[in-house]
Amino acid sequence: MKIVFLLNNAYGVGGTIRSVANLSAALAERHDVRIASLYRSRTTPSLAFAPGVRITPLIDLRPDAADAAGQGPEPAEPSAVFADLPMNYGRIAPSGLSDRRMGDFLAKVDADVVISTRPVLNVYLARLGQPRYLRIAQEHLTHDARSRRARAVQLAAARELDALVCVSRRDAERYAEALRGSPVRVVNVPNCSPAPSVPPAAGDSRIIVAAGRLAPVKRYDRLIDAFAELAPEFPDWQLRIYGRGAERDALRRRIGAHGLHNRARLMGAASPIETEWVKGAVAAVSSDAESFGLTLVEAMRCGLPVVATDCPHGPGEIITHGENGVLSPLPGGSAALAAALRPLLADEALRRGLAARGRASAAAYAPGVIAARYEELFHAWAPDASTGGSRRGLGALWRLRRPTGIRPGGRPRGLAESAADGGLRVSLDGRSLPKGAGTLLLRLRHDPGGRELALPLPRVRGSRRVELTLDRETLELAEGRWDLFVATGLPEAPGRARRVAADQVRQAALVHAPPRVDGRGVSAWIPYRTKDGNLTVRAWLRPAHAEVDEVLLGDDAFTVRVTPAGAVGGPSGAGWRAVGENGGSVCDLGCAVDGDQLVVTIPFDAVAATPGDWRLALRAPDGTAVAAARIGGDVADRRATDVFPPRDGAGAALRLRFTLDHDLVLTVDA
Template identity: 50%
Template sequence: MKITFLIHNVYGIGGTIRTTLNLAAELADRHEVTVVSMLRHRSYPRFAVDPRVTVVPLVDLRADAADASDPQLHQPAEVFPTAEKRYKQYSRLTDRRAREYLRSCDADVIIGTRPGVNVYLARFAPPRALRIAQEHLTHDTHTKKLRAQLAGQYRDLDAVVTTTEADAAVYRTRMRLPGVRILAIPNSVPDPGPLPADGGARVIAAAGRLVRAKRFDLLIEAFTDIAAKHPDWSLRIYGAGADKDRLQGLIEEQGLGDRAALMGAVSPIEDEFAKASIVASASDAESFGMTLVEAMRCGKPVVATDCPLGPAEIINDGVDGRLVPMGDRQALAVALCDLIADEPARHRLGEAARAAAGRFDPAPVAHAYEELFGDLAATRSARAWQRRKARWRGRAGRALRHLRR
């Protein structure tokens, strides 16, 4: 089987890139796999790409590339949805390249990995290919305008796959898509292998984009309380983003000195998690929670806010980690202090976390996708009939409303 992934920019760093490459590598054991990158801004991907996986860039943004002189590169996109967060990075050239590639694509399955790219998938993919849209964000994080734009396009897909069951339930309720399977399949995170012998330093680690929704400010404030009680512990935050200067100012304002440090973006992050004793997340929103799983695979207990929608589907509170109320500085500090003071509990939860995280191994995740491919192929005719009936009813309803007026 030929499987193609469509991704925003495989040459960057991010959870969607990493989980896509994890899944592509696992599927490459049994299938011919291609990753199509809408954009390219550097010579080589930052993450390792399995040599069996073919990478195809569509628009080259490097200064010395031929695409730099194409006038369509500087013309706004007409197909990519205007309400999509990445809209300004897309152009008429991206529209054209996506259309040309997809219309000639001979893949059996094509998987999109973000909303705007999924619109390309719905508009241009050949009808004989199974068209699957992954949602690495959540329904409710999309604006009302974007949801309306997606609803009209997603009706032509075969499936929409979310990373959590909670988000799949929201899609089923709020975005009616007759004939389209809506289901949850989690992201995959491979086993990092043997852990370093010096793991378990008196360090709390955290990682993610330095943006306000991740609430690293709350974590820093909670650590201020911890530092007063446990002066031999430190906080390390890994990542890059627009909130860096504000967070650095908060560290200085709280008088934490070198006790709390912004470490910059690091990949792979597991090497740093393995050196810590606890991993923390204070986020207000998670579509899944890749860093939580990455920490658990390293055998580290995670203290995370119980935010929508991912952490509660990853962490079993008190068994393989801790969940605390969202936005509660005191609860976050108390949970972290409890683990700092109780080394046996840290080890017990860490061992349970490592075992529980096995369900996110690429093998079972890839198997779930292969089962989906088979199901979609077997039900293609029945689902097409559901779509046609829904369209006829829609037209009849509109005609009736017009007559009543």
């Protein structure tokens, strides 16, 4: 069959896009599948789609694109299709341009099935689609969660379509009741989640992980409040929330108000998310409503026990309380969520048992299983549909010709995985590598000396992966960002080099890893995926270092606890000093030894009179200067994750922060 999905913006992130990416990949194993994206916000998709799935953007909203002019919440040319359907359409409302582009696409598309995924697209499919193909709407929210006007738009569209697919059983029942008397078929087919391509979570990290849009319905404020209740009882646990959205600043203020800035972090969006799930020991869902709960299934498949609010509708259909997860009563608020989390934080055996049973039950949502349910519906509803695009039965010929997603002469692709000792394994897709001899190049970015390391690659054998280990014992990386390239030829005379695209970066082994200390000094290597999707290693190498362990915010002073390492040894004995440096200004700070740590006190009145950035520097008894920084762990850029609330004192606004190099500075604004 020829199957087309309609997405609002295939280039963004979110549960609907992930769901379509997963389902389209499974269907593409046996059918011709493509995606029409009404809008295009960036050059490449944020989420990975299967190599055989084509994406056709209809309106280009990238900066400086001609289409972008006149688009927005009040477009210059209003939509005629939606003239009788007023509602809040968000940042971009339907327009005359979207009417024409979508209408033209739906009129000409060669398809047996077209599946739309949100109310606006459902209306377009209902009013501009063609009866020659099966027209199916998906509901990725819920009937009751939609506003009155959005619900009216959704129902108006559904009445004119062939079918409406809801991702939860209870929501399908709700829609069936609302659409009684209409010929539209209403069915329930859940979302799917592929088996993760990372090893399952070890479960020993003492980290609670949550992931999703930072939106009011997700109620991360409830999760933060629950963690605040648990924090004194479980001082070695942390909270990480992944995602982006309008609630970020409010959530950050809430973290600060609870004094959790050392233990609760907003990590930003991550794709693929599975590499972040496996850093956790418990997954938490705190929503007021979940149409399905894809994050629950993703976390379960990654080997995490899941605690979720028993909200409408998804969690209760996925989790059997006490068997494969834990449900928290929604009316109980943060106290009930804390009570649900507490036994898991206290009992490792309980965590492991729930994780194992959850992982087994989540296999029911495998893409192949869910794709087969859709195929049954397609054939039942359109038994005479063309099979010209079907790939079923092509056997060995199809396997030989199946697209690999690797263009000849294209970019090399691979993954990086950190080891417990801080070393790095690089695994490259053999299909993306040049034939013959090859070299892995590591180039120090913006280095006047042009330093690079050249390592011979094992010879490519067919489509097998090519692996190389970067050993901390034998390799030294100067401080900076090392970009990875693959070049033709041998290390002695490498040829043309291309950047390595990062399909995946696995950093779980680094979560609680301290900086490495050896004869060369103090070092850390953190691999990461750049915003352009490239593979890079952030490296630090310093003769001596003071790792920032904790920051305490007082009413008239900051207190910073650090652990010295390297050439200066530990903080035994007297003679340590701490100073603040701001241009030509220098001030002495309080410095005391507490076991293996130094406790530095920064009185507000000592620095408030001089605006600018004060760098925190330590002086060892022998006079060696040691910078205070946070280079241990798995985070390649702490500026956006390790954020400390500001303080007002001595007539100035003061804020501790980490720089791009992870050095700790105090910014003073008069």
